[in-house]
Amino acid sequence: MKDGKAMGMYAAIFGLLAGASAIGGGLYAHSVQPTFGFPWRPFGIVWDQAFSGVGTLIGLGILMVIGGLICFKWPSVGAIIVCVAAIIGLVYTYDHEWRRLPLLYYWAAPWILAWVTGIFAGYSLFQRTEPYGAEPESGGTDSKPAATESA
């Protein structure tokens, strides 16, 4: 069985790239249009620039970078962080109806890279996990045939 390290490393690299693309997109948006993306208002509270289009891209991009770094040690945990950050970014995009398209342009690259991160982390986990029915390598694995379960 492979140890999944190579896949985990790819996951980490793509997680870092996802974060970098979100941060880069945020910085570029800020340079061409400093007020890009009006603030989000979760729970009726205006969260000002931290939740503007730029703030969200950069903030979630940093979170993705952290997730990417975690992938080096724990690919599954890191990839979940990266993917959840991308989901939050897309929810923000959906919530800003009149700016959905420009926001989506900025989130396209982070989304794809986050998805690829999840794919590599999935393969890494697959390679690292000893499934049911596998020949036990170190003992202790439940490898009995499945019993039919009934109500």
Add this chain to the structure above:
Amino acid sequence: MVEMLRNEGLKRVRMRLITAVVFVFTLTCSGSFGMEDVVSSSGPGMTLLLIIFLPLVWSVPMAFVASELGSMVPEAGGLYRWIRRALGEYWSFQGGWWWTLSLYVDSAVYVALALDYLEARYGFGGGTRAIIGISLVAIFTFINIRGLELTGWSITIIQIGVMVPLLIFTVWGIVEGTGNPFSPILPPGESVLTSLNLGLAIMMWMYAGWESLSTLSGEIENPQKVIPKALMIGTPLVILTYLVTVFAAIRVARIGDPDGWMNMWTGGGGIDFVEAAQMIGGGVLAYLLLISAVLSNIGLYAGYLATGSRPAFQMSRDRLFPKWYGLTHKSWGTPWTAILVMGFINAALINFNFDALITIDVFLLMFPYVLIYISVIVMRVREPEAPRPFRVPMPTWALTVWVAFPIAIAIIALFVNGIDWMIGGLIGILTGPIAYLVFKSIYKGTTDEALEGSTLTPEGTLTEFGAQVEGATA
């Protein structure tokens, strides 16, 4: 005759070909309600041309591919298991997850649409709506748990209720209506591309569902023969149903106004099938069409409750989903917990404003479709000699070219069907890797050799269970 194939705890029933055809018809058509919106957005001529020609590159390939894969891997969970055999555990989980997620939302929509029709007619309040909706869900959840035989009977009766009024309307409409339904091809001032914007999405939706019956393979005797036959009969039947009913509706819409087709839409205020029936047959025919529309959506719900619950059940059996999801009923041999959970989710969603959620489901379906098309090619290349009671009658290279069309349409559709649709779908897609990472970490999965209910070994020979299935069909 029924018999127990102990391996999965699922009861196999002898499904007659006619019942299987009704299942296919229900899952892919169930009347033509919803086509009205395509006429006004894409033009009457383009609508009819899409009805005739889109299947050649969209639904017919899926019907053939589902037949080949279903005959080769006639296992519970259907498409989920096909993808697993071709592309491995990760992608099969993704396909099964996206498909399940999409169906959970989608099936609730059918109940909501049935309630919308009734509410528009009788104007009841939210409380009554909830009671009727939950009752419908409860009834069909029970029917589904009770078994496929009862489900088959119920959707057969429902489809009679759908089609009889629709056929009366069609004959009457063609006779009473006026004008050439193919003219104009496009709405004035529209190009082919712009006219397809909404129309293509709806049409793809109307022509989806060919893979669904495969999920019941573990509960049908002789699935590798019955399902492909049902798909081959169902395909022209669905095309013909759409064509003649929409043809009639366009002619009726033009009575007194040659541009009446521009007013064809659903959701009130426009000429839908019920309103068109009112125009030619008065209140009685309109009432019959209303019943037909309500039954159409109820039939779709019953069908998708049956098929939508199975992949998650099988994922549980493959140790990629909570264990209790894979329980089967001791007496009835059905995956009762999976059906019950789906029923609960549907009941919770029927009064929910899920405009945003509904945008996700079509998008999510495109990805499993692409995986299925890739799977059939991979299997042709990797396992050319594996037994296939049904084989698409073309060489692998030609099949590759053919399935490239629906793959291209699916990919194009991701980009042309609206930004909200796309964002919702992108969010749904990302839940796939997260779900896999969580469930695989907890439940570990199963080796290919130890898959429960597998009919073929990884090497392509029949398993003991596979031989049992073959024996049951002899």
